Amino acid sequence: MRSTTQTQAPDARGVAWYLDKAMAYLVFGAGVSAILLIVGIFVFITKEGVGFVWDTVDLGQFFGSPAWRPTSDTPQYGALALIAGTASVTGLAMLIAVPFSLGAAIYIAEFAGGTQREALKILIELLAAIPSVVWGFIGLSVLNPLIIEWFDVPVGLGILNAGVILGLMAAPIMTTIAEDALRAVPDGYREAAEAMGATRWQVTWRVVLPGAKNGLTAAILLGVGRGFGETMAVLMASGHAVQLPDGVFDSVRALTATIAAELGETAVGSDHYQALFTLGILLFVVTFAINLTADLVVRGISNKD
Amino acid sequence: MTFGTSRRSTTCEGVLGETPPAIRTVGLNLWYGDFQALKDVEIEVPRGSITGMIGPSGCGKSTLLRCVTRIVERVGGVRTTGGLQVLGHDIYAPDVELVQLRKRVGMVFQRPNPLPLSIRNNVLFGHAIHTTSVRGAKAERQQLLESALREVMLWDKVKDRLDARAIDLSLEEQQKLCIARLLPVKPSILLMDEPCSALDPDGTAAIEQLIWSLRGEYTILIVTHNMAQARRATEQCAFMLGGTVVEYSKTETMFASPAAKRTADYIEGRYG
Incomplete structure (x- = not known):
């Protein structure tokens, strides 16, 4: 009889062992490089902008003055108008996106049936894939004339236009995340509530929404982060005028749009260049804080249960 | 006493002086897609007693x-034929409101499934969804809360933490809570789907004791895998196999001298 049990040295290593080691290092490298890249970006932005923060600018002026005149003979670097621009556009966008996306998520997760649900999910993911410049184009060429006609204003580019566009842009991703949060609520809850005679809406309102609270908050926060960081569509739809807005038809300029529009025209290392990087630091810190909060909120669920 | 095998007239709910049974099925068939899960089930569950259902998975x-x-x-994909009457009403009639049906028939599940709410709001959930009146009656709600929790022997344990999360209770307490939350809407029938299968022996004993104490006040229909439980905790028992009711009789009769050989084999643990 042929021996089927070849005796192997106890320290024998096959191909699988080497492959395992190699893959472990490869995956480790991929994981670490992502972290290194983030840190690298942060270091780069800080290095370019921090000298300006220490030496040139008066922080009181930076945060307190609406005058952004970097190319004037006496340059002024007041970012208040830009901050107000970003905040107002993002705020309006969230007013539009939150009800729409939560409503859509509730419908898809709790009310729509099999094929309808799948079709809607695919459509929403398609919406999320529309490039932002296309949204900006829609803002310029579709929404702009509509706003002029409906509200009888001279220019249709402003907070309203950019807010609507940004809201429509943020809604799909918020819907997707919110829907995931709703689906993550165990079905046993729904079954229990239905067996007690709750209607579909009562189940949703009294059981599913409280159960998905954290995930829904995270969805909204990520939407806010998306709004803060969006550049091209806002640049195209907001009118790009530096001013503290008085109403929704006023043109504003966003932090992101300012960097995008001006960075190409500045001399590397100049005050203006550094000032733009300071805006970058501000954006980075704010979006980082928002994402971190969203992450902690989501983690809050798993800690408790 | 006759059980489901009796073929009394199906219009007996119209007979004066006779209250219809809690549950009666008439030739009930049910399909999940192409799979027939129930075949011509005829069963009659008397009011106020504990009826067990046993059989293999x-x-x-x-x-x-x-x-x-x-x-x-x-x-999805469930199709039913035949009749199912609950307290004399055909629940497959087109005008049946599920909300009303489920108010009268409460259900306890295999795994305790308290809602992600406080203990208080779990117990009052059914009351809250079935009450359209103004929010005023706080004393009434408190009273419902206390009596429901007392009835399941949970009040003394939780009375100081009614606003704590229900999912932090032990499994046994959760299952008691799941029974308690059915009571404020005053159901007639309690359905229990292996209510002790997620519990340890102590928890099982506690829930069984509770179920026994609810006898008379409620009609209880309980599914169990546990022969000993069926034997001690039920008054009559149905043995099912392959979607049909093989035997339905008083529990002591079924366990002492089962009529069908398949029943005897199952009870003695030869299969299932």
């Missing part, structure tokens, strides 16, 4: 239980 006992509150329809 997949025999249709849980399906039959879930039919009574029509929660079985939650999964």
Whole structure:
């Protein structure tokens, strides 16, 4: 009889062992490089902008003055108008996106049936894939004339236009995340509530929404982060005028749009260049804080249960 | 006393002076897609007693239980023929309101499934969804809360932490809570789908004791895998196999001298 049990040295290593080691290092490298890249970006932005923060600018002026005149003979670097621009556009966008996306998520997760649900999910993911410049184009060429006609204003580019566009842009991703949060609520809850005679809406309102609270908050926060960081569509739809807005038809300029529009025209290392990087630091810190909060909120669920 | 095998006139709910049974099925068939889970089930559950359903996995006992509150329809592709009367009303009639049916028929599930709410709001959930009146009656709610929790022997344990999260209770306490939350809307029938299968022996004993104490006040239909439990905790018992009711008799009769050989084999643990 042929021996089927070849005796192997106890320290024998096959191909699988080497492959395992190699893959472990490869995956480790991929994981670490992502972290290194983030840190690298942060270091780069800080290095370019921090000298300006220490030496040139008066922080009181930076945060307190609406005058952004970097190319004037006496340059002024007041970012208040830009901050107000970003905040107002993002705020309006969230007013539009939150009800729409939560409503859509509730419908898809709790009310729509099999094929309808799948079709809607695919459509929403398609919406999320529309490039932002296309949204900006829609803002310029579709929404702009509509706003002029409906509200009888001279220019249709402003907070309203950019807010609507940004809201429509943020809604799909918020819907997707919110829907995931709703689906993550165990079905046993729904079954229990239905067996007690709750209607579909009562189940949703009294059981599913409280159960998905954290995930829904995270969805909204990520939407806010998306709004803060969006550049091209806002640049195209907001009118790009530096001013503290008085109403929704006023043109504003966003932090992101300012960097995008001006960075190409500045001399590397100049005050203006550094000032733009300071805006970058501000954006980075704010979006980082928002994402971190969203992450902690989501983690809050798993800690408790 | 006759059980489901009796063929009394199906119009007996119209007879004066006779109250219809809690549950009666007439030739009930049920399909999940192409799979027939219930075949011509004829069973009559008397009011105020504890009726057990035993049988191997997949025999249709849980399906039959879930039919009574029509929660079985939650999964798609369910088709039913035949009749199912609850307290004399055909629950498959087109004008039946599921909300009203489920108010009268409460259900306890295999795994305790308290809602992600406080203990208080769990117990008052049914009351809250079935009450359209103004929010005023706080004293009434407190009273309902206390009596429901007292009835399941949980009040003394939780009375100081009514606003704590229900999912932090032990499994046994959760299952008691799941029974307690059915009581404020005053159901007539309690359905229990292996209510002790997630519990340890102490928890099982506590829940059994509770179920026994609810006898008379409620009609209880309980599915169990546990022969000993069926024997001690039920008054009559149905043995199901392959979607049909093989035998339905008083519990002591079934366990002492089963009529069908398949019943005897199952009870003695030769299969299932």
